[in-house]
Amino acid sequence: MRTARALLAEREGVYGVLPEWIEAVEPAVLKATGAPAPGDLGGEQLRRWGSSEVWRLSYGLRSVIVKRGSDTQSTEGTAYERYVRPLRLPAPELIELVHLDGAVLLVMEDVGRVTLEQEPSLEGFLAAVDLLAEIRSVPVDGASEFDADRLSDLAARVAEGRPEPASGLVERVENRLRPAVADLHRMVRPRVVHGDYVGKNLVTDGRRWTPVDWPLTYLAPQLPDLYTLTREAVALGHDRDHLVTRYCEAAGTDRTLVERQTLIGGCGFTLRALAWVIEEGVHTVPSSKDWITPLLDELDGLLDQLP
Structure with missing residues (x-):
């Protein structure tokens, strides 16, 4: 009332x-x-x-x-x-x-009035890469919140919600993604994941850039944030290799490991996005139903890249 x-x-x-x-x-x-x-x-x-x-x-x-x-x-x-x-x-x-x-x-x-989505410059994407390296450099106590079991659960929920286009998804996740995630968790300690690291959530006041919107944050060794940032940058015509190289330099880490973290992070991102669209998005954002098929295709392509 x-x-x-x-x-x-x-x-x-x-x-x-x-x-x-x-x-x-x-x-x-x-x-x-x-x-x-x-x-x-x-x-x-x-x-x-x-x-x-x-x-x-x-x-x-x-x-x-x-x-x-x-x-x-x-x-x-x-x-x-x-x-x-x-x-x-x-x-x-x-x-x-x-x-x-x-x-x-x-x-x-209020940290600024312009987002990277509104002004998608290369300088802005490079600044976002540097910020991500800063976030990932902070040591944290706590176990990963996005392990192999979480991925299996997401795959089952997606398959249950969309059985026809998601046919065979559970098997592929179990046979290819799950071992890769388990292996990565043995190699790398979890760090903070923003969870929605894209242009609309990176804001500038003209002097500095700041990530906003943190409700999807969790701990994991994967790098979904680098995946979503470079995914958007490539769609806008920027060079992915330049951004990944910048991240490796800023983070002081191995390129092969970063590519592995990013690939696995991309798989987790698409699974999480699919589960959200199927279970919530179709009700709260009706147009999101059109994202399902492209996300499934994207996930298929990522799973194909796993060893």
Whole structure:
């Protein structure tokens, strides 16, 4: 039920087009922006999906990002508590966290108005590679959260949800991907994975780049983040070899190992994306059903590259 205050605010034009849930984080927003009252705030909607809504609220030159996440997007607060804050990862400062009606509301530092998706320059992709090497250089305590069993579970869920186009998927994952993942886990300690390391989640203020949107973060030795970043860069005409070479130099690691981590990470990324689309995306983002066949084809190509 809408509160009397919210109804009054709407009638008086205090919130304008802003959603009612922003009222729950109003004190933190006013303090961070210095706005005297809610009616003095400017609002710009940056994104609205079924499980995520993002706004920029501003007063003069000061602004914050306010997010509401549900379903898979509701875990960003946990990611900040477990990884981002204690490991001092390059991410926006979390100013306020509120749980409300099965969702999480976050007030965050505004780290810039331009994304790598909007301005996909080579310099931006190279900066993103350097940031990724920085994130992966941070030692962490804890076991991998994306091992062979997790991959087998994802493959089973995808096959169950789409039995015809996913025919034979479980067998291929068990016979080819599972041994490769198990072997990698014996060789490499887990590090932080952002989980959605793509252009729309890399933001610049003109001076520095910052990864945003951390709800899918986990620990693993794989490199899905490098896979998704170079995948996008290649689609835009950039040279993959240049980016991977830059990563190896920045991380001080072996090229053969990085390629192996990236390939296995790509398999995990496509499986995870397929499971999300089939189980959630088709309901929250109906157009995502068109991603299923291309993702299955992409996964087939990656599995073919495994030894």
